[in-house]
Amino acid sequence: MTSPGVEEARASGLYVSDTAARLSRAVVVTVCAAYAVVNLAGAYTNYRGVDAVVCTLCAAAILTLQLTCFSRLGAPLGWAGRAVALAAMAVLVYLPAVWLGVPFLAFGGFLAGSLLLALPSWAGVPAYLAVTAVAGVLQRRVEGLEPDSLYSIFYSISATGLTGLVIFALSRLARFVRQLHDARDELSRMAVAQERLRFARDAHDLLGLSLSAVTVKAEVVDRLVDTDPKAAHSELRELLAVSRRTLGEVRMVVAGAAELSLPEELRSARSVLDAAGVDVSVLGEDVELPDAVSALFATMLREAVTNVLRHAKAGSCHVAIARRGDEARLVVTNDGVQEAADDAGGAGLENLRRRFGGLGGSVVAERDVDEFSLAGRLPV
Structure with missing residues (x-):
């Protein structure tokens, strides 16, 4: 089953499979x-015996440096590591x-590509051009x-x-594929x-009041x-x-389609609240409110009523809905002061603040002398 992150990556054009990374x-x-x-x-057309062995060992060392230090796909080396690796590469190419003579200078392309990979462009490009020019200068000295x-x-x-350009381009491309x-x-x-946060938030917002209502x-x-x-039979229905x-x-929470009215x-x-003995x-x-505002106010009302049932020994609860100009307000007030105020920093109110803030609104919990109020505002 494809994970949500993979689907989002595919939709954004950033999806890169494991096979692509390995292939690069x-x-x-x-x-x-x-x-x-x-x-x-x-080079073997010019070298025999010990010269061929030295040529092979040096070539193997250059290839190893190239793949492990410059064309690597992991985190790049630090400045010190790159400096040491470049110095070792230069020694292995020119010494x-x-x-062995000029034929071995064919490996200078590895040094040129490594300079482009290891150095910033302002330093790498001149160094690359210098190495390329050196190959021609040394060739000229030998052949006149x-x-x-x-x-x-x-x-x-x-x-x-x-x-150098081919090694640089392929290495950067492979690194880019790995980063993707x-x-x-x-x-x-x-x-x-x-998704876990969404599930936890929706479960809290939607099920808190319902389960409290079942208990009441x-x-x-x-x-x-x-x-x-x-009367018991009526309440049972x-x-x-x-x-x-x-x-x-519960099904809406699982499906991610939770919406309140x-x-x-x-x-x-x-x-x-009537069943709990609270005057409403x-x-x-x-x-009249837009659907998005109505749904968010419904979530806030549910949280407020849940707090009244769970935490406040309230005798009355007042709900006020108003719309003035381009702003809508919902204020829920109850007289269960101490317990409701003590719960003002709970996860439910934090969820509300996050949701209201996402739409440019705010939620404020206030404690007065003899009442506790939860006020929310949203732009319409």
Whole structure:
């Protein structure tokens, strides 16, 4: 099953499979090894015995440095590490040439490409051009200015430069593919974390009041079952309706399609608070609000009522809805001061602040002398 992060990465064009990352690495290794083999094959026409062995060892060392220090796909080396590796590469390219002669300078392309990879562009490009020019200068010193030697000089310069460019381009491309692959993994991890937060937030916001309502209704039924069976039966039907709605809300949370309705939440709040013995009054019930504002106000109302049932020993609760100009307000006030105020820093209010802030609004919890209020505002 494809993770949410992978789907988002595909949608944004940043998806890179594991196969692509491995293939890019294989291409770099193959091309670098092929250049080394071709250069060795050309050098072997001039070297025999000990010279061939020295040439092979130096070529192997240059290839190893290239793949482990400059064309690596992981985190780049620090300045000190790059300086040491470049110095070692220069020694391996130019020192054997003193003994083996100009043919070994074919490996100068590895040094040229490594300079582009290891240094910033303002330093790497001049260094690359210098190494390329050195290949032609050394070729000229050996062959002089004879007409037949001009082709060899041009070939030496172009071969060194093109080898460096190919190694640089393929290495950077492979590194870019790896970075995209890592970004895909990070995006997937972030998507999983966001989904967990979404599930926890929706479960808290949607199920808190429903479960509290089930508890309150069950307590009412327990009190009335002996003294007033008819009323107990009526409350039991409401309890069944609440439990069915709670089941639907659980399914909505799992599906990520949780959406509340303010009018429905007002009716539910009246029913639950009445059952808990709390007097309820609503002002502005007919105010028309956009769907997004209505849903968020419904979430806030649910959180406020949940806090009244769980934490506040309130005798009355007042709900006021108003819309003035381009701003809508919802204020829920109850007289359960101490307990409600003590819960003002809970996870539910923090979720509300985050949601309201995402739409440019705010939520404020205030404690007065004899009441506690929760006020939310949103731009319309």
